[in-house]
Amino acid sequence: MKKKKILVLGQTPPPYGGQALMLQTLLEGQYEHAELFHVRLDFSKDFNDMGSFKLYKLWALIKAILLTWTYRFRYNIDIFYYGPAGPNKMAMLRDVILLAPTRFLFKKTIIHTHAGGSSRLYDGLSPLLKFFYRAAFFKPSVLITLTDYSHGDDIVLQPEKLFVVPNGIKDEYPLYEKHCAPSADGLTTFLYVGAMYEERGTGILIEAARILKQKGYNFRINLVGIFISAEYKAQLTNFVKEYKLENEVSFLGTRINEAKWKEYCNADVFCFPTYVPSETFGIVLVEAMQFRMPVIASRWNGIPFVVDENENALLTEPQNTQDTVEKMELLINDHHLRQQLGENGRKKFLEKYSIETFLKNMDKVFAEV
Incomplete structure (x- = not known):
């Protein structure tokens, strides 16, 4: 069976937050139906940097966009995977800037809401920002939530398919x-x-x-x-x-x-x-x-x-x-x-x-x- 190629864009530890740890778990897994490629985000060197603007983050953003384009064509990858931030406007704007020039390259998109509620910011955006938010997030092929509680993301984002996948960890x-x-x-x-x-x-x-x-x-x-x-x-x-x-x-x-x-x-x-x-x-x-x-x-x-x-x-x-x-x-x-x-x-x-x-x-x- 030919495996599907999936480009995973996201941050792994450090810092050691729940979302980063789960992304690391995902990447370390072996799958019958998929081969994962990873472009590591490096927006936060530690928790003090999360949700704030730092000059080095601008280069990290540009680098991530360039690497996404490179991986897309070098490895002929058709599926894009991303886990957005929650209802933090600065982090949401970063996600939009990152996804708007990259997501359209792929035939299918998986949005995995480890931190839910980004969609709650949509109604308060300007018409221009709403346009770019829709380009980044609306109508993904798949939306994955962690529980049956979705913060309303499934209603706003209008995914083609919705899956509930609880997190899981190694038994220590x-x-x-x-x-x-x-x-x-x-x-x-x-x-x-x-x-x-x-x-x-x-x-x-x-x-x-x-x-x-x-x-x-x-x-x-x-x-x-x-x-x-x-x-x-x-x-x-x-x-x-x-x-x-x-x-x-x-x-x-x-x-x-x-x-x-x-x-x-x-x-x-x-x-x-x-x-x-x-x-x-x-x-x-x-x-x-x-x-x-x-x-x-x-x-x-x-x-x-x-x-x-x-x-x-x-x-x-x-x-x-x-x-x-x-x-x-x-x-x-x-x-x-x-x-x-x-x-x-x-x-x-x-x-x-x-x-x-x-x-x-x-x-x-x-x-x-």
Whole structure:
């Protein structure tokens, strides 16, 4: 069988965000129906650069366009794959500038919405920008969403075919299972993993720590990830000092590979109180479930389609600190519930979110494009 040639345009790590990691997973896969070629985007050297203008990004944009033209004709590629940014106007304009002079070269286009909601910006654009947005995004051959929650992208973009393909990752748990153990001091350890900025709800977790300490609970909150801004870092660290939470809250910085998996392994509960507008999936939720961790997450966008409330996760109202505190209290006090939610999460991971399932589902998409 002759494989379809597909040009994948997108950024792989670093930085180590969910979309970049999933693109790397996609590129490392083996497919019956497709051969992938990759033009790597290099718009963000780290999270501090995301969504902002930097002079080096202009050259990165020009280089990506030139390489796309080169690959298209050198390898005779007919199918174009791209994952747009979410509802961030600067990132959306970058996507339009990148796609408008390249997408028309290909017979078919796959749009994969790891960060959903770019289409929500369409109505507010000028007539000229609407023209170029339509050229970049409208009527793709295939639109892939991560859950049944699509931010309305399927309605605005009008794809010929729509596929729902949940993310999947390699199962790291068997390598670390024998090292996973409850905290020696008996504290309940809560874990957050991801970039740290206000809309990710990290401030909610710090405020929750203050309330839990006032109530006399013994716990620890470990936050893994980079701060998006120095101002936000100062805000949270000052809060920790003001309320004397140094023994309860730790900012661990970036952890990748083995160091990151060890944090999952040695924590009791995963917390993800996000309210990011573009949130579609939350790959960290899947990472937690594979490690038999119960999840506390916000009832937001695609998250209720990834985890099952009261089966493997407790969901909270977005931006509701008190609701978050109550769910944390519940899991501090109920070890059996923690264990039950964790076991159910591990089962769902194996059934739905394994890397094998993801790659198989993507191959089905490639077969039908």
